Amino acid sequence: MALRIGVTVGRADRASLDAVRDAERLGADSVWVPEAWMYDALTPLGYLAAITERLRLATGVVQLGARTPAMLAMSALALQAMSDGRFVLGVGTSGPQVMEGWHGVRFDRPVGRTRETIEIIRLVASGERLAYEGATYTLPLPDGQGRALRSPVAGATFPIHVASLGPANLALTGELADGWIGTAFLPESADVFLDPIRDAAVAVGRSLADVELSVAAGLEFTDDVEAVARRHAAGYAFTIGAMGSASTNFYNRAFTRQGFGDAVAEVQRLWQAGEREAAGEAVPIEIGLGTNLIGDDAAVVERLRRYRDAGIDLIRIGLDGAGGLDDLARLLDLVATVNGEE
Numbered sequence: 001m002a003l004r005i006g007v008t009v010g011r012a013d014r015a016s017l018d019a020v021r022d023a024e025r026l027g028a029d030s031v032w033v034p035e036a037w038m039y040d041a042l043t044p045l046g047y048l049a050a051i052t053e054r055l056r057l058a059t060g061v062v063q064l065g066a067r068t069p070a071m072l073a074m075s076a077l078a079l080q081a082m083s084d085g086r087f088v089l090g091v092g093t094s095g096p097q098v099m100e101g102w103h104g105v106r107f108d109r110p111v112g113r114t115r116e117t118i119e120i121i122r123l124v125a126s127g128e129r130l131a132y133e134g135a136t137y138t139l140p141l142p143d144g145q146g147r148a149l150r151s152p153v154a155g156a157t158f159p160i161h162v163a164s165l166g167p168a169n170l171a172l173t174g175e176l177a178d179g180w181i182g183t184a185f186l187p188e189s190a191d192v193f194l195d196p197i198r199d200a201a202v203a204v205g206r207s208l209a210d211v212e213l214s215v216a217a218g219l220e221f222t223d224d225v226e227a228v229a230r231r232h233a234a235g236y237a238f239t240i241g242a243m244g245s246a247s248t249n250f251y252n253r254a255f256t257r258q259g260f261g262d263a264v265a266e267v268q269r270l271w272q273a274g275e276r277e278a279a280g281e282a283v284p285i286e287i288g289l290g291t292n293l294i295g296d297d298a299a300v301v302e303r304l305r306r307y308r309d310a311g312i313d314l315i316r317i318g319l320d321g322a323g324g325l326d327d328l329a330r331l332l333d334l335v336a337t338v339n340g341e342e
Helices: 014-026 043-051 069-082 098-103 111-124 169-174 189-205 226-241 250-272 276-284 284-292 297-310 324-341
Strands: 006-007 030-033 056-059 087-092 158-162 179-182 212-216 220-222 291-297 312-320
Touching: 006 324, 014 030, 014 043, 014 324, 043 056, 056 179, 069 111, 087 111, 087 179, 111 158, 111 169, 111 324, 158 169, 169 189, 169 324, 179 189, 189 250, 220 226, 220 297, 220 312, 220 324, 226 250, 226 276, 226 284, 226 291, 250 276, 250 284, 284 291, 291 297, 297 324
Parallel strands: 006 030, 006 312, 030 056, 056 087, 087 158, 158 179, 179 212, 212 312, 220 291
Antiparallel strands: none
16 A cells, blocks of 8 residues: 555644645645644534545544543544545543543543443444443443433444554554554554554454554654754653653653663653753654654655555654645655655
């Protein structure tokens, strides 16, 4: 399968969203709207459904636990209808700081919550009555007045992609999901992520090819690779130091499994000690180089080959970067070159 490029848009203003039409014109495959503690991921896609024609419209990602599974299913069915079948539901559990601090939802059994949510969403979308018994969700509520309802607008299918980093959630992705939403990914250590997905897929009669594999990467064309790579590496200090709690940081664990354990532990220590600049300087430059597309055309082509050879189907690039649409057009030309080598 040819390597494809998706764009991520993190703002909800009209100018940022309207730029997605230009990305579609240039040949981008999809647009991914994230959700943290700023804008939600679903509302902008409704607007994008109206102003685009071909792009796949993906949440990248909605936070599980912030909405009921049935509400997610309703939103997905609406966006699938509005976009004429172009919607992709990307889901993820986020982390304890966001879920417990922002949403007031306990961060417990994240893998089980993901499984149950996917199963409930697919049950709703299938048009079956919503009767479900799980460890996190029981529908209808027992000893209540609820009924097992059936959606009158069900029947449409839409792919569900899972953002996963840990081995158990990666295995769940291989077992149940239509796609993987990867981050903190270096193609040189792809097996850390892809082996659990592959093994779980095979165990249920599927293959890795049944799971669309997408990863995030920054893009910057430059002649000063070292300086830019160090800047990108320093940007990870927040992710390593603040995303999660001192005991629960899935990004740190992912980097540890890729061989950066001692380094990320030191970055986290410095960040939590308030030494933010030192924390940025302590992030290995290899992380900045390995998780991004940095350099001249030849360097970026070489990195694209590594993603392709690792089995990645799609690279998600931020549309809000310094080069914007000009850099996207340049990248798409390079991707065409790499795809022409197959």
